[in-house]
Amino acid sequence: TSAYSSPAKSLGDPGITPLSPSHIAKDSDADDAVEQLFLVVVAIDFGTTSSGYAYSFTKEPECIHVMRRWEGGDPGVSNQKTPTTILLTPERKFHSFGYAARDFYHDLDPTESKHWLYFEKFKMKLHTTSNLTMETDLTAANGKKVKALEIFAYALQFFKEQALKELSDQGGSDFENTEVRWVITVPAIWKQPAKQFMRQAAYKAGMASPENPEQLIIALEPEAASIYCRKLRLHQMIDLSSRAPVNGYSPSDTVGTGFTQAKEHIRRNRQSRTFLVENVIGEIWSELEEGDRYIVVDSGGGTVDITVHQIRLPEGHLKELYKATGGPYGSLGVDYEFEKLLCKIFGEDFIEQFKIKRPAAWVDLMIAFESRKRAAAPDRTNPLNITLPFSFIDYYKKFRGHSVEHALRKSNVDFVKWSSQGMLRMSPDAMNALFKPTIDQIVQHLSDVFDKPEVTNVKFLFLVGGFAESPLLQQAVQSAFGSRCRVIIPQDVGLTILKGAVLFGLDPAVIKVRRSPLTYGVGVLNRFVEGKHPPEKLLIKDGTRWCTDVFDKFISADQSVALGETVTRSYTPAKPSQLVIVINIYSSEQDNVSFITESGVKKCGTLRLDLTGTDASVPNRREIKTLMQFGDTEIKAMAIDVATSKSVKVGIDFLNY
Numbered sequence: 001t002s003a004y005s006s007p008a009k010s011l012g013d014p015g016i017t018p019l020s021p022s023h024i025a026k027d028s029d030a031d032d033a034v035e036q037l038f039l040v041v042v043a044i045d046f047g048t049t050s051s052g053y054a055y056s057f058t059k060e061p062e063c064i065h066v067m068r069r070w071e072g073g074d075p076g077v078s079n080q081k082t083p084t085t086i087l088l089t090p091e092r093k094f095h096s097f098g099y100a101a102r103d104f105y106h107d108l109d110p111t112e113s114k115h116w117l118y119f120e121k122f123k124m125k126l127h128t129t130s131n132l133t134m135e136t137d138l139t140a141a142n143g144k145k146v147k148a149l150e151i152f153a154y155a156l157q158f159f160k161e162q163a164l165k166e167l168s169d170q171g172g173s174d175f176e177n178t179e180v181r182w183v184i185t186v187p188a189i190w191k192q193p194a195k196q197f198m199r200q201a202a203y204k205a206g207m208a209s210p211e212n213p214e215q216l217i218i219a220l221e222p223e224a225a226s227i228y229c230r231k232l233r234l235h236q237m238i239d240l241s242s243r244a245p246v247n248g249y250s251p252s253d254t255v256g257t258g259f260t261q262a263k264e265h266i267r268r269n270r271q272s273r274t275f276l277v278e279n280v281i282g283e284i285w286s287e288l289e290e291g292d293r294y295i296v297v298d299s300g301g302g303t304v305d306i307t308v309h310q311i312r313l314p315e316g317h318l319k320e321l322y323k324a325t326g327g328p329y330g331s332l333g334v335d336y337e338f339e340k341l342l343c344k345i346f347g348e349d350f351i352e353q354f355k356i357k358r359p360a361a362w363v364d365l366m367i368a369f370e371s372r373k374r375a376a377a378p379d380r381t382n383p384l385n386i387t388l389p390f391s392f393i394d395y396y397k398k399f400r401g402h403s404v405e406h407a408l409r410k411s412n413v414d415f416v417k418w419s420s421q422g423m424l425r426m427s428p429d430a431m432n433a434l435f436k437p438t439i440d441q442i443v444q445h446l447s448d449v450f451d452k453p454e455v456t457n458v459k460f461l462f463l464v465g466g467f468a469e470s471p472l473l474q475q476a477v478q479s480a481f482g483s484r485c486r487v488i489i490p491q492d493v494g495l496t497i498l499k500g501a502v503l504f505g506l507d508p509a510v511i512k513v514r515r516s517p518l519t520y521g522v523g524v525l526n527r528f529v530e531g532k533h534p535p536e537k538l539l540i541k542d543g544t545r546w547c548t549d550v551f552d553k554f555i556s557a558d559q560s561v562a563l564g565e566t567v568t569r570s571y572t573p574a575k576p577s578q579l580v581i582v583i584n585i586y587s588s589e590q591d592n593v594s595f596i597t598e599s600g601v602k603k604c605g606t607l608r609l610d611l612t613g614t615d616a617s618v619p620n621r622r623e624i625k626t627l628m629q630f631g632d633t634e635i636k637a638m639a640i641d642v643a644t645s646k647s648v649k650v651g652i653d654f655l656n657y
Contacts, residue, residue, distance in 0.1 A: 015525045016571035016583060018552060019623055038181035042163045043219070043501035045081070045185050046155065046198075048123045048330060049301030050466065051098075052081035053163050054498045061506045064499050067166065081494065084123060086155055090115040092146065097158040102367075105141075106360040113360055114142050119151055120363070121332060124302045126194040127187065128328070133655050134200065141359040152201035156184070160207055181215060182207045183505040185497055187298075187305045188220040189326045192518060192587070192604075193654035199634070200655065210651075213634065219504045221497050222296040222307035223511055225464040228500030229296070229490060239488055294460040295485070297446065297477070298497065299467035302330040304442050308455050325449060331373075331467040333438030338369050341434065345411040350399050354392065361391040376431045377471040384431050385423040393422065432472060439476045446481065458485045464496040513560050518587040520604075520628060520635070520652075521553040523596045525574045537595070546574065551586060551593045551601065554628050558591070561630045570642075571624045581624055583607040583639055585652060605652045607639040 042055040054066045082098030087105050089095050095116075096104055105118045117140035125148060129136055137145040160177070167175040186198050195218055202208060208215035291310060298305040305326040343351050355362045365388065372384040393404050400407070408418045415430035449455055463477055468489060478487045490496045504510065528538050528545040539546045554567045573581055585605035586596050593601060609624065623642040628635060635652040 015523070015546075015548070015574050016581060016624060017525045017527075017546075017574045019570040019572050019621070038215075039179040040167060040175075041181045041183060041502055041505035042167075043183040043185065043224075043498055043505055044156070044159050044163075045221075045498040045501065046123065046159075047081070047084055047301055047466065048121055048303070048332060049084060050081040050494075051084045051155075051159070052495070052498055053159050054495070054502050055163060055167065056502045056506060058506060061503075064502050066495060066498065067162070083120070084155070085118065085120040086122075086151060086158075087119075088117040088140070088146065088154075090117075092117065094154045094158070097155060102363060106363060108360065110358065110360070117142065117144055117146060118359065118363075119146075121302070122148070122151060124328065124332070126197055127190060127303060129194075132191075132193040132197055134197075141355075141363075143356070149197070149201055149204060152198070153204035156202050156205035156207060160205055177206065178215075180207075181217070181505050183217045183219050183224075183501045185219050185221045185224055185501050187300075187303045187326070188222050188307055189303060189305050191654075192652075196634075196654050213651075217505055217508055218634075219501050220305075220307075221300070221465070222298040222305045224497045224500030224504050225298050225462065226294075226296045226307070226309050226500065227503045227510055228496050229462045229464070229488070231503070239486060293455070293458045294462065295446075295449070295455070295458050296462045296464065297442075297468075298326075298465040299442065299463070299473065300330050300465040301332055301467065302328060304329040304445065304465075304467070306446065306449050308449065308458070325445070327441070327445065329438050329441040329445065331438070331470070333441070334373055334434050335366060335369065337434040337437060338373075341413065341416070341430075345413055345416065346396060346404070346407050347400075350396060353399065354395055358389075358391050358395055361389040361395075364389045365392060372426070372431070373434075374469070376428070376435065378432075378475045380428040380431075383417075383425045383427050385419060385421075385425055387423050390422075435470070435472045439473055442473065443476055443480045446477070450481070450484065461485050461487045463487060463489045464493055466494045468493045509563075511563060513562050514630075516555050516557060516559050516561050516630065518589060519553060519557045519591060519593055520555050520585065520587050521551045521593065522569070522571075522626060523584045523586060524550050524552045524571065526550045541575065544574075549595045549597050551588075551596050551598075553593065555630070556591050557589060564629065566627050566629045568625055568627045571626060572621050573624070576622065579610070579612045581607075581609040581611065581639070581641075583609070583624075583626060585628075585637055585650075587652075587654075602654070604654050605637055605650050607637055607648055607650050609639045609641060609646065609648045611641055611644070611646060 038058060040055055040057050042053055044053045045051060052067055054064055056064045083102060084098075085101045086097050087095045087101035095101065101118070102120075105113060105116060108116060119138060119140055122138050125136070125138055126132060134147075134149055136148045138148045138151050139145055160182075164175050164177065164180070167180075182202065184198055184202060186195055199213075199216065199218055202216050203210060289311070293308060293310050296305075296307050296309065298307075303326055339351065365386075368387045368389075372386050375384055388404065396404050396407070405418045408416065408424075413430075415427040415433075417425045419425045450458070461477070461481055463474065467473055474487075474489060481487060525539070525546040525548055526533075528547040533547040537547045537549055539548045552569065554569065555561060571583070583606070584596075584603055585607070586593075586601050587604045588598070588601045590598070590600055595601075596603075607626070611622075625640045625642055627638045627640070629638075636649060637652060638647055638649045640647040
C-alpha cells in the first residue's frame with residue numbers, strides 16, 4: 001500500500017490513541033492456567049528427510065524411550081527414524097507413511113502408480129513459501145496438488161496413532177490422548193506463519209485444540225538440541241578438537257576411524273531404545289560459567305539453523321543471544337547436486353521425463369545415492385558405486401536410442417565411470433564435489449555469525465542434526481572454527497533434537513529468554529504535529545487534528561523477551577462516545593517502524609472490544625489496557641476496559657490475514 005491509501009481513513013474508524021505514559025508490566029504469571037498433569041511427554045521430530053518420535057513418562061523423566069524400530073529399513077541407513085514420505089490413495093485418502101509408503105508406492109505397476117499421490121521432502125515448502133496460508137498446496141510426485149495442511153495433519157495423525165499404540169501396548173491398557181503432552185520441533189529460522197501452520201496441523205490431527213493449546217508445545221530445534229547437550233557426559237560425545245583420547249581412542253586415529261569405532265562401541269552398549277539421561281549437568285557443561293556462550297549448529301535435511309546461547313546460573317537457564325539464523329543449506333543440497341550431475345551426463349530433458357514417467361524408479365535411485373552419500377568421508381580413497389535401476393537404463397535407451405554407457409563415455413564428466421555391473425562409479429573427489437556447495441554455504445554462514453559483536457568468546461560449538469553425521473561436514477567445521485572454540489558432536493547425533501524436545505516437554509521453563517523474531521505493535525492515532533508528521537496522514541475529526549496509521553510499538557525485532565513476559569500499553573478511544581473499539585495488531589521484520597502503511601508491515605490480529613450496554617457513568621477518558629504476552633511460539637493479545645473490566649482475547653494469527 002502506498003503511504004496515501006490510509007487504512008484508518010478509509011474505514012472511518014475513530015481508532016484509539018495512547019494514554020501516556022505507557023508502561024511495561026513484568027507480570028509473568030497473572031493468568032497462567034492451572035498446570036495440567038500429563039502422564040507422558042511425546043516429542044515428534046518432523047524432519048525434512050526423516051522423522052521420529054520419543055517419549056518419557058513424567059514419573060521417570062530420566063528415561064527417554066525412542067520409538068520402536070520401523071519395518072522396512074534401508075541398507076546402510078540406521079532405522080531410528082523413518083523417511084518423511086506419505087502416500088495417499090487415488091481417492092486422496094491417507095494410505096501409509098515412511099518406509100511403508102515408499103515401498104508400497106515402489107511396488108505399484110507404473111500404470112497404477114501415476115494415480116497415487118506420493119509426497120516426500122515436503123516440509124521445505126513451509127520454509128520456502130513466502131505467503132503461506134491455510135490454502136497453500138503441495139505437489140505430489142505425479143504432479144497433482146493437495147492442500148499442505150491436509151498432508152501435515154495426516155503425517156502428525158500417523159505419529160499420534162503410532163505413539164498412542166506403542167504406549168498402550170507397553171502399559172497394557174488404552175492410552176488416551178488427553179494424558180499426553182505433545183512437543184513438535186520446528187526450525188528456529190522458520191517465520192511465524194510456518195510455526196503457526198504446524199500448530200494448526202496438529203489441531204487438525206487431534207493432538208490438542210484451540211481450547212486446550214497447552215497440550216502442545218512447538219519447540220525450536222536448536223533449543224531442543226541445546227537442552228540435550230547440557231546433559232552430555234564425556235562418553236556421550238566426540239570432541240573433534242580434543243588432543244586427548246576420547247572413549248579411549250587416541251586422536252591419531254583419523255576422525256573417520258575414531259568415529260566408526262566409537263559407533264561400534266555405542267552399538268554394543270545400545271541394544272535398547274531407552275536412553276538414560278542422568279539428572280545432572282554433564283561434565284562439559286560444568287566447564288561453562290555464568291555468561292559463557294556457545295553455538296548450536298543444527299544441520300538437517302532441509303535447513304541449517306544456527307543459534308547462539310548464553311548460560312545463566314545458578315539454574316543454568318538458557319538465554320538466546322543472537323536471533324536464529326541459517327538457511328536452506330541442508331543435506332538436500334547434496335541430492336540436488338547429484339541431480340545436476342545426472343542432468344549433465346544424461347540430459348536435463350531425459351531426467352525431467354524420467355522423474356515423471358518412472359517416479360518410483362527415481363525414488364529408488366535416490367535411495368541408492370543416499371546410502372553412498374553416507375559413505376563419503378574426507379580420507380576415502382576407493383570409489384563409490386551407485387546402482388542404476390534397470391528401468392533407468394531401459395528408459396534411457398528408448399529415449400535416446402543409445403546406451404547409458406555411451407552417454408557416460410561422451411559426457412566428459414571424467415570422474416564418473418560406468419562399471420560393468422551396471423553401476424555408476426564415482427571417485428571420492430566426485431562425491432566430495434557434490435557436498436562442497438552446501439558445506440561451503442554452512443561454513444560461510446557460520447563465519448558471518450562469528451563476526452557479529454554479540455558472538456565473541458564462544459566456548460563450544462555443538463554440531464547436531466542428521467547432516468552432522470557427515471564426516472565431510474565435521475571436518476570442514478573443525479578446520480574452519482576449531483581454533484576459535486571446541487567443536488563437539490553428541491553421539492547418536494541424529495537423535496539429539498528428539499531427546500532434547502522430550503526434556504523440554506518435561507520442563508518447558510528451561511528456556512528463559514528469546515529474541516523476538518519480529519517487531520509488534522498496534523495501529524493508533526496521535527495528535528497531529530506540524531512539521532513532524534507527513535501531511536497526507538492528517539485526519540480531522542470533530543475539530544481535532546489526528547495523525548493516522550501510527551505504529552505504536554510493543555516490542556522490537558531482536559529484542560530479548562522473557563518467556564511469558566507481558567507488555568502492556570494503555571489507550572483511550574479517540575472519540576469518547578465510541579462503544580466498539582477495534583485494535584489492529586501489526587508485525588514487521590524491520591526494527592524501526594513509524595507507520596502501519598510502510599512496506600513489510602503485516603496485519604496479524606484484531607481485538608474487537610464491544611462496550612455497548614456498559615454503564616454510562618464511565619469516566620470521560622476511558623482507559624483501554626492492551627497486553628501482549630510472548631509465549632513459546634504463540635503470542636496472545638488482550639484488551640481490557642479498565643472501568644468495567646470487560647475484556648477480549650486473541651491469538652496472533654499470521655495465516656488468515
